[in-house]
Amino acid sequence: MKGLHLLLSFLWFNITICQSTVLIVDEDGQPLIGVSVYSRDQTFQTISDQQGVAHLPQGMSSSTILYFQFLGYKSQQLSLQELSDMDYRVQLMPGLQLEEVVIVGRAEESSRMTNQVHKVERDEILLLNQQTPADVLAASGQVFVQKSQMGGGSPILRGFEANKVLLVVDGVRMNNAIYRNGHLHNAITIDGSALDNVSVIFGPGSLKYGSDAIGGVMHFQTRVPRLSLGLDHSYSGMVYGRTSSANGERTFHADLEVRGAQFASWTSVTGSKYGDLKTGGNRSEEFPDFGKRFSYVERRNGSDIEVNNDDVNVQIGTAYEQLDLIQKLLYQKSEYEKLLLNLHYSTSSDVPRYDALIERSNGFPRWAEWNYGPQKRWMSSLSYTNTRKRSYSDLIHIIGAYQNILETRNNRRFMDDIRERQDEYVQVFSLTTDIEKSINQLDLQYGFEVNHNIINSEAEGINMSSGVDGLNILTRYPSGDNAMSSMAAYLAGNYNLSDRSKLLTGIRWTRTTLEFDYLNSDEISWPDNFYSGISSSNNALTWSLGVNNHFDNFRIQAMIATAFRSPNLDDMAKIRVNGIELTAPNPELEPEKTLNTDLTIGWSPTSRISWSNTIFFTELSDAIVRAPFSLPDGSTTFIDGPDTLTVVGNINAQKARVYGISSRLVAKISARLNLDATYNWTRGRILSNETSPLSHIPPSYGKIAVNYSSEDHKISIQWRYNLAKPLSEYGGSADNPEYATQEGTLTWNTLNLYHKWMINEHINIDVGLENIFDRHYRTFASGVSAPGRNLIITGRFLF
Incomplete structure (x- = not known):
């Protein structure tokens, strides 16, 4: 009988963990619309709907960590076990977080970096509707972009440009042996319509990325x-x-x-x-x-x-x-x-x-x-x-x-x-x-x-x-x-x-x-x-x-x-x-x-x-x-x-x-x-x-x-x-x-x-x-x- 009780408890626990929705509210209990919810490796990403509900996939491990991020509110990171303990109700508190935890670069948390970091999220990319990734960077107000022709865009980070900054797409460095030291327009060869986010890591990035990351790293x-x-x-x-x-x-x-x-x-x-x-x-x-x-x-x-x-x-x-x-x-x-x-x-x-x-x-x-x-x-x-x-x-x-x-x-x-x-x-x-x-x-x-x-x-x-x-x-x-x-x-x-x-x-x-x-x-x-x-x-x-x-x-x-x-x-x-x-x-x-x-x-x-x-x-x-x-x-x-x-x-x-x-x-x-x-x-x-x-x-x-x-x-x-x-x-x-x-x-x-x-x-x-x-x-x-x-x-x- 004791074994049956343990089995039923185990099944109940797993069913609870596999609940497919989570409600996200503000400090007054009102639904928050458009909250970004994602796993650390970003294989799971979603946003809360008009009722403040985010739909979660079934079958995730109870140890899976989810990140909840919304402009003007303090971000949270919670495991599925913690969500279960909270009855799948997440309350975000107002406050523009001083140390925002976001995933940048090759799956690294910005809280574990001392570099200045700016991340352009997909919501902003969709709203600003720019033609190329270089235009996305320029519209952020954080990156200067030079143009020799319309079909181009050379980002400048902290006064460094071209082969003195590093371009990375999906974890793969784009800089190669012929990246020049003048003005470099290769960022436009990335499909801006396919972007999920762009992480800009300002300052030296040679520790993680090696050569070229003098002015910074742009990870598309x-x-x-x-x-x-x-x-x-x-x-x-x-x-x-x-x-x-x-x-x-x-x-x-x-x-x-x-x-x-x-x-x-x-x-x-x-x-x-x-x-x-x-x-x-x-x-x-x-x-x-x-x-x-x-x-x-x-x-x-x-x-x-x-x-x-x-x-x-x-x-x-x-x-x-x-x-x-x-x-x-x-x-x-x-x-x-x-x-x-x-x-x-x-x-x-x-x-x-x-x-x-x-x-x-x-x-x-x-x-x-x-x-x-x-x-x-x-x-x-x-x-x-x-x-x-x-x-x-x-x-x-x-x-x-x-x-x-x-x-x-x-x-x-x-x-x-x-x-x-x-x-x-x-x-x-x-x-x-x-x-x-x-x-x-x-x-x-x-x-x-x-x-x-x-x-x-x-x-x-x-x-x-x-x-x-x-x-x-x-x-x-x-x-x-x-x-x-x-x-x-x-x-x-x-x-x-x-x-x-x-x-x-x-x-x-x-x-x-x-x-x-x-x-x-x-x-x-x-x-x-x-x-x-x-x-x-x-x-x-x-x-x-x-x-x-x-x-x-x-x-x-x-x-x-x-x-x-x-x-x-x-x-x-x-x-x-x-x-x-x-x-x-x-x-x-x-x-x-x-x-x-x-x-x-x-x-x-x-x-x-x-x-x-x-x-x-x-x-x-x-x-x-x-x-x-x-x-x-x-x-x-x-x-x-x-x-x-x-x-x-x-x-x-x-x-x-x-x-x-x-x-x-x-x-x-x-x-x-x-x-x-x-x-x-x-x-x-x-x-x-x-x-x-x-x-x-x-x-x-x-x-x-x-x-x-x-x-x-x-x-x-x-x-x-x-x-x-x-x-x-x-x-x-x-x-x-x-x-x-x-x-x-x-x-x-x-x-x-x-x-x-x-x-x-x-x-x-x-x-x-x-x-x-x-x-x-x-x-x-x-x-x-x-x-x-x-x-x-x-x-x-x-x-």
Whole structure:
């Protein structure tokens, strides 16, 4: 009889744990709508409905931890056992949490980091309805984005850009051996419609991510298929169409999720067609013609002619198309083990490089055509997760990945029949292992990473009149065999000094090797060792030490850490024409190294107000900068057709210093209304000459947003602003002063309105109106002007 009683108790316990709903309420017991509920590994994600109810899958382990997060309320993390004890009723209390626990990066909690972290959630991504992931970052008010063309977007974190910041998608690093040090636009090859969230980790990330994470890490997490965790199969999906008036955008997206007890699938297709971008018509009285496109080049009857533009605000030479495909397959092998296959494919049409197309030489257009593309990116990864507790691990996460990238450049001078084409083929093989183990008050993380790049650089000239191809031109990178490899291991620990304080520290070792050589058929005569092969290797030991202190009304985070960036193939061996400059190879480059100090103070005087301020200071040694240089024969100029080019090269400068402030204020005005304001200020100097500004330092910028949320509507009014930056503060040619006014970057601001109307559970209508006053502006270092007044309309059908 006693055994029967125990059996019945066990069955009752499991039935209770498997309850499929949880009610989420506020401090007054009223339902909260739109609360994010997710598991740590994010295989389960949902939001509470109009009754405050979140639906949970059946069959979850009682030890599964769920996170409950809602803007303006303190987040909670509860196990299913705790939910059962609470009768599946969760009450969130108001208060803008000073130490918000969110999952960032490769499944790491922000509470175990001393870096400043900002996470853009899916709700915000859907509401703001941006065209590309780069636009998502810019709209956050926390990241500055440079644009050379409409089909691009180069994020800047704390004054670092391109290959000095790290792009990661679904745990796989995107940075490869040809990521350049100027402006890098690869973020747009990620499907913005598939994003679940974007984590921005500011400051040094070399401890966990290795080389390139000097300015920070941007981790783009696409959606993960969910299991039904029951006996029945289920499915859901979304179809939407979007149009934007500023560039005639036409985007179609469809996704389908199929859920089973052990298998789940998520399929996503997005196709976009963008027309030429129309910029704002309201210009500064001082520069009434700045940014106008008076003419453009057409090829008619085998000849180039300059054609007058009927509308000078339409930037002819910005249109392009893009297709993105994603397929994910999840297999839950056991309660503790799962496998996730992740396939990405992105391709584009030719993407015109607008900043080059508006260049002029001797009174005529310099280029008849200058296009990237098509740009193609393939990524396949297989990840394995094991949560079974062992003596050496509580969590094991392994990702093996293969990437295949094609970057193409096509350009032809005005009135010249020869089109030059450069193709860069990159293959990347990588394996990453992260392991976590908790021992009393100590949380350990350790792991290793290996990465191997194979690069082939090809080029040819094509005579457009005769059709003859195969003409000999310079390749962008060494024309022979090129490879870059790295291996690394790290150990990090978080020790709970008390309930309010944590000590965080870690160390990482990385070894990087680079090999390249040139062919004898090259247009330039190289030294003998360039033909026989050049190799370079370096070792880097980085460390981090930080502390988190969390008190009743304020929080203090402090960190001192090192970071590094090994010079890649682009740094050492690129041959590139840009404007009136030729970049020449420099095989003698050394790694860049930084010493970083961060201090974050968060203050919450009431449960409705949170104000966070971060002060950062970075000492950069052996900084790789562009400077006057010479070819191997000593020449400081190079003749390229009708142009005499000045030779420049990448060198290790003595030292540089970057410092700044980042501030964010969030205020809960009422149950449905909140204020979110950001401000960012950065300054950089080359220490050998305090009057020499460092490049890539944006002017001060930020945003002020007022957000409203109800059962059926979400509304956001946003004022985005950018202060001026005079030419005297530009850091040389990398900041593209030729695309600015005679005074530099002008002050600008825009007013933007976004509205999401949830008509019912199946139909949503999203409307946005950006740059309401149709102001003309061009962001710092950009070669294309920003969109003018832009009406965005999206219709979504969910099933």
